[in-house]
Amino acid sequence: MIQFDQLQQQVLAVVRANPPKNLVLRDCVGAVLAEPILATVDLPPFDNSAMDGYAVRAADVTNLPVTLRVVGVSSAGHPADCTVGAAEAARILTGAVMVQGADTVVRVEDTQPAASPHSPDTQSLDTQSPDTQSLDTQSPDTQSLDTQSPDTQSLDTHSPDTHSPEMQISEAPSEFVVITAAPAPGANIRRAGEAARTGDELVAAGTVLNPGHLGLAASAGCRELMVIERPRVAVLSTGDELLPPGAGQLEPGQIFESNSTVLAALARSMGCEVTTHHCMDDAASLRTLLMELAGSHQLILSSGGVSMGGEYDSMRQAVAGFDVEFLKIAIRPAKPMAFGRIEESILFGLPGNPVSSVVAFELFVRPAIRQISGLAPALPPLIHGVAGEQLPRLAGEFTYMLSTRQDPQGDWVSTGGFGSHVLGGIAHAQALAVIPPGPEPVAKGSDLHLIPLWS
Incomplete structure (x- = not known):
């Protein structure tokens, strides 16, 4: 069993920031600025x-x-x-x-x-x-x-x-x-010059560029910006039971595949270049695909095939011989996970349960993407709140509870309990309530620390 902060340190120890590159202005939204934007003229002129x-x-x-x-x-x-x-x-x-x-x-x-x-x-x-x-x-x-x-x-x-x-x-x-x-x-x-003088810094290096920043850069006469190269991420779903949405009627035992949609959206929201892929439960095919993806992507995010009793999962066979470790983390959900290298690419083998994959992304993948992007790898700042109901607690593990509040000033309540498969809980959640280990449930009215989602 590994503690989640130990795994975070292990992840960040092998992740390196990308080099800077010039991009035309229209392609810079969501990228991280490598050099400050300076005014080339007085604004207004x-x-x-x-x-x-x-x-x-x-x-x-x-x-x-x-x-x-x-x-x-x-x-x-x-x-x-x-x-x-x-x-x-x-x-x-x-x-x-x-x-x-x-x-x-x-x-x-x-x-x-x-x-x-x-x-x-x-x-x-x-x-x-x-x-x-x-x-x-x-x-x-x-x-x-x-x-x-x-x-x-x-x-x-x-x-x-x-x-x-x-x-x-x-x-x-x-x-x-x-x-x-x-x-x-x-x-x-x-x-003239009341907004900025020639040579003034308009946007600092390290800023994640939004449309307003690009408009300001254009008004200063900038055609290109020096930004950190975007992380290249492959999102891979595995499993014979998965059917792409819209691909037809579900057969007995099948479900529509949703993890890649969520994970790809999370990565894109962080400015990554993302491709999505699917592979059936065949170890040889999966190994071939992983090696192909490793040649063109920095991160591979797979979902499924990392459970504790994985005799039917093909992932372990597919990564045999690579520097990949299957872990048991002292958290719930997202206890099982794989992490390591496929050639020069970093593999995050996330759980197949949707809530577990989101929690694992927020705790481990998000800091890695931030570091590759040239940002501080820290998680979003914790927000403080009050429990609006009694929340379960585990004796030896941290719990990350999908939570929401009924109004901007309201107390926080769970959107899905411990059910790591509950997609509705993801859709309505605003944060992950961080519940430390302890012998007693968290009482209603207790103070909470929460990690904001979708930020």
């Missing part, structure tokens, strides 16, 4: 508008309402070719480059179109003031407001440069805008 509206000078919108002359448009990818002066504004769309001369963005909801600088109930800035730019459209010193002039930008709403579903633009755009409310100076502008 330029001052831009946080919303649709009008770029203005804050000094021009202190007394409201006020009418301003519209001198241009800045849209995403098409900066405005103008400068906002006194008593002027420029249309601006979300993400567009900030217009020269403007220091504030007024959101479109706080504006109204106007046909002239003397709209009713608004204050017109004195166009003859020496401190402001004349609004006399006939003055040779001002820009013509003729929308057909070659010197001005048309606000035709059918232009692909200016159309925005969020910002309604009429077919005959207004040459003036009434500002009815104004934010504080500098509002609604995203400043």
